[in-house]
Amino acid sequence: MDCLFCKIAHKDIDSSIVSETENVMVFKDIDPKAPVHLLAIPKQHVESIMEAGKLPGGVLDELFEAIAAVAKDMDLERDGFRVVTNTGKGAGQSVDHLHFHILGKRTFSWPPG
Ligand code: 5GP
Ligand code: ZN
DSSP states (O other): OOOHHHHHHTTSSOOOEEEEOSSEEEEEOSSOSSSEEEEEEESSOOSSGGGGGGSOTTHHHHHHHHHHHHHHHTTOTTTOEEEEOOOSGGGTOOSOSOOEEEEESSOOOSSOO
16 A cells, blocks of 8 residues: 555654654654644554544554643643644545644634634
8 A cells, every 4th residue: 555654654754753652653744834743643554533443442542642742742732732633635634544733833723724
């Protein structure tokens, strides 16, 4: 399968890794939309949140724990930050491997565009 984020997870493609555990990775987005823009992924391929239930038990816990840990490490909690997973083309999903954007260090509007 030709999947960009699988290649990043396997380190076949370089990325700027912020944190990594056995099953998850957090790395910098190549085209940041905020002063802090990270992507958190399960290393195992699933297309989107619609398939998240296919991940082995505990992986989603690991993923959300990693998101909270980097938010803490990067001091995002005090001013607030946003975690987003675009699902489907209409919502802007361009890489079909489940990923959560972690955006911080700027003001965010609501509702999102
Ligand atoms: P989506 O559009 O699917 O919600 O998010 C995909 C994200 O992946 C985009 O924000 C895009 O900038 C990022 N991205 C695309 N290609 C690469 C890459 O090769 N390396 C990294 N680190 N991020 C990428
Ligand atoms: Zn993949």
